[in-house]
Amino acid sequence: MRVFIAGVDGYLGWSLAQHLLARGHVVAGADAFLRRRWVHEMGSWSATPVHPMPERLEALEEHFGRTVQFWEGDLTHYELVARIFDEFRPEAIVHLGECPSAPYSMIDAEHCAFVQRNNLVSTTNFVFAMEEFVPDAHLVKLGTMGEYGTPNVAIPEGFFEIEYRGRTDRMPFPRQAGSWYHWSKVHGSNNVMFACRLWGLRATDIMQGVVFGTRIDDMAEDDRLLTRLDFDQAFGTAINRFCCQALIGHPLTPFGLGHQKRGFLPLRDSMQCLTLILENPPDPGDYRVFNQFQEVFDITELAMKVQAAAGEMGLDVEVRNIENPRLELEDHFYAPDHQQLFDLGYSPSDVEEELGMMLMHLQRYTDRIQAKREVLIPDVRWDGRREKTRFLDSLVTSQPAPSSRFARATPETEDVDSEEPALG
Amino acid sequence: MRVFIAGVDGYLGWSLAQHLLARGHVVAGADAFLRRRWVHEMGSWSATPVHPMPERLEALEEHFGRTVQFWEGDLTHYELVARIFDEFRPEAIVHLGECPSAPYSMIDAEHCAFVQRNNLVSTTNFVFAMEEFVPDAHLVKLGTMGEYGTPNVAIPEGFFEIEYRGRTDRMPFPRQAGSWYHWSKVHGSNNVMFACRLWGLRATDIMQGVVFGTRIDDMAEDDRLLTRLDFDQAFGTAINRFCCQALIGHPLTPFGLGHQKRGFLPLRDSMQCLTLILENPPDPGDYRVFNQFQEVFDITELAMKVQAAAGEMGLDVEVRNIENPRLELEDHFYAPDHQQLFDLGYSPSDVEEELGMMLMHLQRYTDRIQAKREVLIPDVRWDGRREKTRFLDSLVTSQPAPSSRFARATPETEDVDSEEPALG
Numbered sequence: 001m002r003v004f005i006a007g008v009d010g011y012l013g014w015s016l017a018q019h020l021l022a023r024g025h026v027v028a029g030a031d032a033f034l035r036r037r038w039v040h041e042m043g044s045w046s047a048t049p050v051h052p053m054p055e056r057l058e059a060l061e062e063h064f065g066r067t068v069q070f071w072e073g074d075l076t077h078y079e080l081v082a083r084i085f086d087e088f089r090p091e092a093i094v095h096l097g098e099c100p101s102a103p104y105s106m107i108d109a110e111h112c113a114f115v116q117r118n119n120l121v122s123t124t125n126f127v128f129a130m131e132e133f134v135p136d137a138h139l140v141k142l143g144t145m146g147e148y149g150t151p152n153v154a155i156p157e158g159f160f161e162i163e164y165r166g167r168t169d170r171m172p173f174p175r176q177a178g179s180w181y182h183w184s185k186v187h188g189s190n191n192v193m194f195a196c197r198l199w200g201l202r203a204t205d206i207m208q209g210v211v212f213g214t215r216i217d218d219m220a221e222d223d224r225l226l227t228r229l230d231f232d233q234a235f236g237t238a239i240n241r242f243c244c245q246a247l248i249g250h251p252l253t254p255f256g257l258g259h260q261k262r263g264f265l266p267l268r269d270s271m272q273c274l275t276l277i278l279e280n281p282p283d284p285g286d287y288r289v290f291n292q293f294q295e296v297f298d299i300t301e302l303a304m305k306v307q308a309a310a311g312e313m314g315l316d317v318e319v320r321n322i323e324n325p326r327l328e329l330e331d332h333f334y335a336p337d338h339q340q341l342f343d344l345g346y347s348p349s350d351v352e353e354e355l356g357m358m359l360m361h362l363q364r365y366t367d368r369i370q371a372k373r374e375v376l377i378p379d380v381r382w383d384g385r386r387e388k389t390r391f392l393d394s395l396v397t398s399q400p401a402p403s404s405r406f407a408r409a410t411p412e413t414e415d416v417d418s419e420e421p422a423l424g
Numbered sequence: 425m426r427v428f429i430a431g432v433d434g435y436l437g438w439s440l441a442q443h444l445l446a447r448g449h450v451v452a453g454a455d456a457f458l459r460r461r462w463v464h465e466m467g468s469w470s471a472t473p474v475h476p477m478p479e480r481l482e483a484l485e486e487h488f489g490r491t492v493q494f495w496e497g498d499l500t501h502y503e504l505v506a507r508i509f510d511e512f513r514p515e516a517i518v519h520l521g522e523c524p525s526a527p528y529s530m531i532d533a534e535h536c537a538f539v540q541r542n543n544l545v546s547t548t549n550f551v552f553a554m555e556e557f558v559p560d561a562h563l564v565k566l567g568t569m570g571e572y573g574t575p576n577v578a579i580p581e582g583f584f585e586i587e588y589r590g591r592t593d594r595m596p597f598p599r600q601a602g603s604w605y606h607w608s609k610v611h612g613s614n615n616v617m618f619a620c621r622l623w624g625l626r627a628t629d630i631m632q633g634v635v636f637g638t639r640i641d642d643m644a645e646d647d648r649l650l651t652r653l654d655f656d657q658a659f660g661t662a663i664n665r666f667c668c669q670a671l672i673g674h675p676l677t678p679f680g681l682g683h684q685k686r687g688f689l690p691l692r693d694s695m696q697c698l699t700l701i702l703e704n705p706p707d708p709g710d711y712r713v714f715n716q717f718q719e720v721f722d723i724t725e726l727a728m729k730v731q732a733a734a735g736e737m738g739l740d741v742e743v744r745n746i747e748n749p750r751l752e753l754e755d756h757f758y759a760p761d762h763q764q765l766f767d768l769g770y771s772p773s774d775v776e777e778e779l780g781m782m783l784m785h786l787q788r789y790t791d792r793i794q795a796k797r798e799v800l801i802p803d804v805r806w807d808g809r810r811e812k813t814r815f816l817d818s819l820v821t822s823q824p825a826p827s828s829r830f831a832r833a834t835p836e837t838e839d840v841d842s843e844e845p846a847l848g
Contacts, residue, residue, distance in 0.1 A: 078533040078534060108552070109506075109552035110502060112548050117544070120540055124533060124536050152592070153586070153595075162586060164578060165577065165578045167576060167577045171577075172600065174595040180615075183618055187610075190610060197751070327621070327622055383622075383623070384623070
């Protein structure tokens, strides 16, 4: 299959390129290297070293016998997207070229506008170029489980049948995202749904859970093949950050009460699911939504799993909750469906085993994490302030949230340790 | 009250400025004059002459004893929005600065991206500047009834209580818009809803029906005070276009089967409703949605009302359906609520009377309509083609739509008059 990967230089994109090459697919990709810049802007870098693209492409050639046809450029420019689609004629397009960070989008008006613009326009460019050059191609759009928010009812996969005032209809399930970034994904989902209805395009919109892990089996032992692994507040996801914290003896830091529930999946599972989706495309005109995650976990439960895995390596780390910089429910109902990928044959990995492998693998990059350890405590707050969050010394889980606007646990002043975290 | 009007040079904006000045409010406004450029790009102009802004502002001073503080500039630039909010300190912001055209957004990838970018970023800039400078101000955001689409169930005002798999929640009513423009409004609504939850801002999101009419009582007989009245395919709305067609003896042209149902309201009612909303702001943190229209009409029914009103002036015009350039249901269930504005005291005008006044008033500009008569037949099609739509000589209402993708009546070839419309 001819697959075009937007954002091929990124965490998922670079992994997917190798996963698909290993399966004999013809892969092309584009990237403007914005992720490298954003992480730099956040004062950080990838825990794993990320090589320049020419070296990465050379490594693919050496290990897989062929490489990825690569375009450097900004996919919000329609001419570039049109040129790529016209030349490469993809049968599938995997859109991993969006800015994936909630905190980055919450910094200020400019960052909010940038993230929404970047994510929306790249997506509309793709559907227009599909209609113009490859109307039978399959668009695989990466959304996020965060599009749904945390409603008080079960979460179906995209659509639900409702009865309302005596009449019935099948409708999109209402989205209630929690950051400008998450809303950009909702806007993009809506745009793709419309394009399918409008032009009979086919698309799979993936509401993906939080991905963690550093490796997939197809990656040879070659630094140039490593995918990036971020641990800063903006581009590092929960488990990845916990693992990096554990490796340098930093406390693991759930936000607030720490009982947020989210769907999670290992990087190798994400690759497996993406491949299943590519190999089982929807019918023309079909816009389908898959909830893509292995299991729902409570954040504190996960922190304790990382703590246990680190313990087995002789690393003694504590779990210490910090102020929640976000506006989110910290203890809530959560029951999302995720049946369709299992129906296609998704076979999940073992989470504990994955955590162990990840810690072992990342251990060789401890110095790189240590060098940027200050990025492990967030300072981008949803209320607009930019101020490092503080440790919560005692968790008062029975205490009601003090403000109806911010449903987070704000401790009494005497419960707060205002020092920078001790690094053990 | 200190009211800032974004898009004060436009159809609604210029009318609202006068309506509010007449009621003693302090009014400021901004505009980049993009509407003038867009209409020019569509090969058209306003039926009513539109004077340069300095002359318009001078006329306000002469007739109302004071004018509007005006900034020329692009509201997608945050610095401009911040400067205005900091200097003017509005108590209310009415966002009429979006690109309001479905066909314009459907032209190509660039127009789609432009409309979504322009509409989204101006809105996020407003909420960020509110949070920074005037957190107690009231944002009045113009949305459209088109955000809802035409679901098979009743349409509430923004939110509904649902029961789903044995649990209940109050959720946003799912939106199913029908153009890139309409989706830009949905995206904007979602962004504003989030800003209210995030920062406790207050906003009224108006799902407005289709507005028609040329005058409000506050406009003195002075050409410089006239508001614009567009009749091209992109910026002219249904009734306004029917009236312009009637005045030059052009057939009135419902799209397709012509049984689309929409909510409509006269310009003077729109001004009345906006004023009611401004004078009855929501509580801090409250995001409320009002469906703003007087009555639901079938498009053909409206065309016949215009035909009758024209007949009373001695103008003999026919109603002739044309191919539908859009993708939309042409005969459907439609039951939207619109109670809240009536509860606030909205007193609707008489539609027939309004149509009569409008035709009388527009009669003096018949030459301007005649000069651009070629813009009365659309050529921007939702399937991506740019080709003038043709008259449907006989409407075969019992015939099923030939394509599942485009639910419109495509006639047999022999039923089609491929000539440009006769202008009577």
